[in-house]
Amino acid sequence: MKHKLFLFVILLGFFACQDDDDTSFGIKMSQEGIRFKPVPGGAVMYYTLPSESDVFALNVRYSDFRGHEVLKVGSYGCDSLILDGFNQAQKGILARVSLVNRSNEESSPIEVTFDTEDSAPYAFFDQAEVTSFWNGFMMSYQTPDIVAGMVHVLYLGTNPLTQQLDTLLLKSFPINQGGDTLFFQLQQERANNVVIIRTEDYRGYRVRQKIWDNIEAYQTRKVNGNELEFIDVQGLSVESENDKVGVKYLFDGDTKGEQRRNANSMLSLYTFLAGPQAWGAPFILDMKEKVTPASIRIYGMLNMNIKFPSAVHGKWSNHVDGDTGDWWLGVYRDKLPSAITVYASNDKDGNDWVKIGNFYQHYNTSEEFRWSHRCTSKDFVIKDIEALEAADPAYCEVEFVPSQEKYRYLKLVVDEIFNFNQYGWTYNKSFYLTMHELEVYIKK
Structure with a gap:
């Protein structure tokens, strides 16, 4: 019986091997x-x-x-x-x-x-830096040619739900090929901050984490309008008391368009307009003393569904050249800046201007991605005073890297304006530009 059982096992193995041979693929x-x-x-x-x-x-x-x-x-x-x-x-x-x-x-x-090389989420920390910035911190990094993965930026702050110290998420974003520099302004004011950076791969696994302690947040203050002198180098500002346009409206504290909302006439704009040929023209801000500049903000009027003057309304008072079509032509969006460069100096008449910052969005950027989209988009319309009071202002900000240098003068140059082309017709052919409100921030 034992011999028969042994023979059965051998035959079973033989046929199993035979089956494997039948399904095997012989080329290696x-x-x-x-x-x-x-x-x-x-x-x-x-x-x-x-x-x-x-x-x-x-x-x-x-x-x-x-x-x-x-x-x-x-x-x-x-x-x-x-x-x-x-x-x-x-x-x-x-x-x-x-x-x-x-x-x-x-x-x-x-x-x-x-063999493999370090992945982007792992190598991220090899060249990542967190340094002090205005009211927060600045983070910069470089990446290898092949990137994949996410970055999570957190800081140590007070949890609004528990009122306890906690790690609070500021931003999550994909790692950008080539690297990037990002600025973070914190709502919770602290002289020094603890910053935590985490990376993960696209499968959701955490890769690395690093903590930066005692990152100083440089505090800023806004310069009062009466402390500034606006120097219109080429005399391009359109000044009209009847139409409420002029330099003084740049510093009147109206960041959203409250005055225009309450105006009796649609021709009363309460804003700043410059031109013609204002693109690339210099405007100088005299801060009266040497200070450390932090940033400038340029605001636009929020969309209140109030039309801008156009040629069909005829000639209005104090027009630059008496023509009816050189100012707004019924369009606001094509006079708002998309690219701005700021220079600094201690001699407004000299040639030692130093570039300290710039802001850039392509002039053909889709409207929903423009800094000014709430000023011009049909999807955002202020319908009453209550909505205007509740709305946040719309502005672009040119931020300057913290420095020990102090300057008295800032030179503002608008390099490009957002494009508006309708039915093949470009309206702003005379290169006018507008800024509703202008703010300057310096180190406190």
């Missing part, structure tokens, strides 16, 4: 047909498939940094695969490569090894 991948190039977060595997007609594809199996098995499939339609799933650079990672025929049968695998 050649080692010479494979090479690897380490890249951030993994490696690129270059391959050449055999020319046999039975070969349909190849499979590559390996374990990622968490030990999870990964399958990558290559075909004749390409000559490379990206083997990803790694963070810190590694060497000698084992992979098994097999061929597949049209019946989905696999050949016996061959073993290969490859």
Whole structure:
């Protein structure tokens, strides 16, 4: 009986082997047909498939940094695969490569090894810096050529729900190829801050974290309008008391358009307008003493569905040249700045102006992404005084990197204006520009 049982086991093994042989695929991948190039977060595997007609594809199996098995499939339609799933650079990672025929049968695998480089979420901290900034901090970073992953920026503050000290999230964003510089102004005022930066890969796994202690927040103050002198170098400001346009409205404290909302005449604008040929023209701000500049803000009037003057209304008082079509032509959006450069000096008549900051949005930026979209978009209309009082103002801000240098003069140049083209007609051909309110901030 024992002999019969032993014979049965041998026969069973024989037939099992025979079945395996029936489903096996005899062509093997050649080692010479494979090479690897380490890249951030993994490696690129270059391959050449055999020319046999039975070969349909190849499979590559390996374990990622968490030990999870990964399958990558290559075909004749390409000559490379990206083997990803790694963070810190590694060497000698084992992979098994097999061929597949049209019946989905696999050949016996061959073993290969490859190396990787640090992934973008891991390498992020190699060149990431957090430094002091106005009312908060500044973060800058550089990245490798291949980027993937997320960054979470947090700081130590008071949780509004528990009133306890907690890590509060400021912003989450994808890692930008080439790097970036970001500025964070904190609502909770502290002389020094603790900043926490975390990175994660696109599978949601945390990669690294770093903490920066005692990051000083430089406090700022707004310069009162009566402390500033606005120097219109080329005499481009449109001055009209009847139409309520002029330099004085740049510093009257109206950041949203309250005065125009309450005006009896649509021609009463309570704003600043410059032109013609105002693009690229210099406007100088005299701060009366040497100070450390922090930023400037340029505001626009919120959209209250009140039309701007156009030629159909005829000539209005104190027009620049007596014509009826050189000011607004019924359009506001094509006179708002999209690109601004600011320079500083201690000699307004000299040639030693230093560029200290700029703001830029492309002049053809879609309206919903413009800083001024709430000034011009049909999707945002102020319908009553209550809504106007509750609304936040719309402004762009040119922020300056903190410096030990002090200056008396700032030179403001509007380089570009947002485009408005309708029915093939460009309205602002005389290159007028408008700024509803102008604010200057300096180190406190």
